[in-house]
Amino acid sequence: MNLTLETLLHGVAATLRDRIRPEVPEGFAAEMSRLATLLVSVAANAVDDAAAVRVWENQEMRQLFADAVSLVDGDLSSRLAEAAASVDPGLRISELDGANGRLRTVLIALQAEIEVDRRAAAQDLNARIWGLLRTVEERRAPRM
Amino acid sequence: MSELERRLADYLAHQQPGARNLSVTNLARIQGGSSQETYRFRATWEEEGRAVERNLILRRAPPAGLVVAERDIEFTVYRALAGHGVPVPGAYHFETEPCWLDRPFFIMDLMPGKPGHFYASADPYDGQSDAVARAFWRHLGTLAALDHRVLGLAKIRNGKADDDLWSRELDWWTAILEKGEDVPEPIVHAAIRWLRRHPPPGPVKPAIVHGDYRAGNFLFTPDGRISAILDWEMCHVGDPLEDVAWAIDPFWPMTRHLALEEGLREWEASSGLVVDRLALDWWRLFSAVKACAIWTTAEASFTHGEAREMVVAMSGIRAGHFHRNLILTLMTERGIAA
Structure with a gap:
């Protein structure tokens, strides 16, 4: 059986919490040690699904853009079509984050346009965007 | 030494x-805001034939931190x-002058008392929560009543x-947000657009x-007084309600200790x-x-290696999520985010 990164980091956090922190005198270093323990726990809990979370977000945004192309005009419509047709350049977190950042920039431009559009289709799309943003926040919530 | x-x-x-025979001892770094390095120390010297002892604080600019503070503002x-x-x-x-301690700094008095940690689940003010909370609101009101021009503060941000x-x-x-963003947060940008379209009533x-x-x-202090208000790196001239709203943010809720309406009355x-x-x-x-x-x-700051403090990393990860969730709640209250 392989030792996963998640298990390894949980082990590091436990060592910091149970064996190192008790040896550190109260004060600035002790507080740093406490926070370091929490941060390692957050990293441990995020490492397994880090790629899956980003792949899912990117797919959801592309689908939104595909559905929104006909609702807007001009340059934004072209940007949406291009973003909807884009693909993730790879499965490294840095590659997925790069794509995620580009897609989010388009999403911001789209929402700025349709949130002042009173047509029902635009308002429905805006509601979908808010729903997506809420879900993204839930899925990315730091777990300690 | x-x-x-x-x-x-x-x-x-x-x-x-x-001063003669000046000595610095007991220097120790302490928690004191996340945008300045804070150390306490004891200085002793002789002056005009008498011994002087002072407990002081060194506030030194970090290589980078939570915000880009104007270096002399707090002083x-x-x-x-x-x-x-x-x-x-x-x-x-x-x-x-960097020849002294590498980065800008100033010296101030070590004040009596201790901070109350806002995330402490028990009483952070040792049984004096009501008195501390009332003093908290009273001092903020006093600050709002002062005339910054009379105090010589017209040169700080928005001072004119x-x-x-x-x-x-x-x-x-x-x-500041856009400068620091590698991956933009649509929730925050939506809130900014709403704020621009719906200005607060004035003047x-x-x-x-x-x-x-x-x-x-x-x-x-143990008698329920506030002995010092600290961390003024982000001080500027503005609408006094900016501080009131910041004070009641649920991440550091003073309303745990005194109901909002009572605090506002103070x-x-x-x-x-x-x-x-x-x-x-x-x-x-x-x-x-x-x-x-x-x-x-x-x-x-953490991503680019300018800051390596654990509190900076934790703020970015945990507090960022907290406040985006808060924006979702506040936008829902406005009927914007269903």
Whole structure:
């Protein structure tokens, strides 16, 4: 059986919490040690699904853009079509984050346009965007 | 004597040519805000035949931190506010020459008391929560009543402005947010657009705004007094409700210790102003945006290696999520985010 990164980091956090922190005198270093323990726990809990979370977000945004192309005009419509047709350049977190950042920039431009559009289709799309943003926040919530 | 103690002693001796046998001991780094390095120390010397002992604080600029603080702002404000009803430490010797301690710093008095940690589940004020909370609101009201021009603070941010204080601050924090963003947060940008389209009611009296007035940024004593209000790096002139909204942000809720309405009554009594609830609601959303800008800066500082403090990393990860969730709640209250 392989030792996963998640298990390894949980082990590091436990060592910091149970064996190192008790040896550190109260004060600035002790507080740093406490926070370091929490941060390692957050990293441990995020490492397994880090790629899956980003792949899912990117797919959801592309689908939104595909559905929104006909609702807007001009340059934004072209940007949406291009973003909807884009693909993730790879499965490294840095590659997925790069794509995620580009897609989010388009999403911001789209929402700025349709949130002042009173047509029902635009308002429905805006509601979908808010729903997506809420879900993204839930899925990315730091777990300690 | 450590290397930093020796260099600090050299500096103090340089500043006080009349002092003999100046010594710095017990230097220890302490928690004291996340945008300045804070150390306490003891300085002793002889002067005109008598022994002098002082417990002092060194505040030194870090390589980078949560926000890009104007380096002399805290020192300037401490000097200006001394003796005007808002408790602040005495401040001495603002220095920018890197030959002394590498980065800008100043020296101030170590004040009595201790901070109450806002995340403590039990009573953080040792049975004095009510008194501390009332003092908290009263001092903020006193600050709002002061005239920054009379105190010589017209040179701080917005110090010469009389209107559009809300848009100046929104522009300021939007620029900071965008500078630090690697992956933009659509939730925060949506809130910024809403704030621009729905300005708070005006006009307002320009006031000295602490900028980070909250639990954790003051010291209290066992008798329930607030002995010092600290961490003025983000001080500027603005709408006094900016500080009120920041103080009631649920990340550091002073309303745990005194109901909001009672706290606002204390503030109104000492400021002589009336809280406009619509304006306060605007500033509550603004506060969440400002917080996100600060946490984004924290993330950027850590990402780019300019800061390695654990509190900076934790702020970026945990507090950023908290305040984006808060924006979702506040936008839902406005009927924007279903």
